[in-house]
Amino acid sequence: MSEQAALAINGLEAAYGRSQVLFGLSLTAPKTGVVAVLGRNGAGKTTLMKTIMGEMPATGGRVTMLGQDITQFSTEQRARLGIGYVPQ
Numbered sequence: 001m002s003e004q005a006a007l008a009i010n011g012l013e014a015a016y017g018r019s020q021v022l023f024g025l026s027l028t029a030p031k032t033g034v035v036a037v038l039g040r041n042g043a044g045k046t047t048l049m050k051t052i053m054g055e056m057p058a059t060g061g062r063v064t065m066l067g068q069d070i071t072q073f074s075t076e077q078r079a080r081l082g083i084g085y086v087p088q
Contacts, residue, residue: 006031013060
C-alpha cells in the first residue's frame with residue numbers, strides 16, 4: 001500500500017506574461033524524507049516555489065496537499081495548511 005504524498009504537483013505550468021517558464025512539471029514530496037530541486041540559473045526553481053506557494057498563479061496543472069487540490073488557494077490559505085517558503 002502506498003502512502004499519500006504530502007505535496008503532489010501534476011502537470012504544473014506557469015508563465016510571466018507570454019514567457020512560459022514551467023512546462024508540465026510533476027513531482028511528489030512524501031510525508032517523510034526530503035525532496036531537492038536543483039538546476040542552473042534560469043531553470044525555473046524560484047518560479048516553481050512561487051507557484052507552489054500561490055505567489056504566482058499556475059497557468060495549468062494542479063497542486064495538491066494531502067490529496068486536497070489547493071491550486072486555487074491564496075498564499076495565506078496555503079500557509080495555514082503548513083506550506084512555508086523561505087527564499088535563500
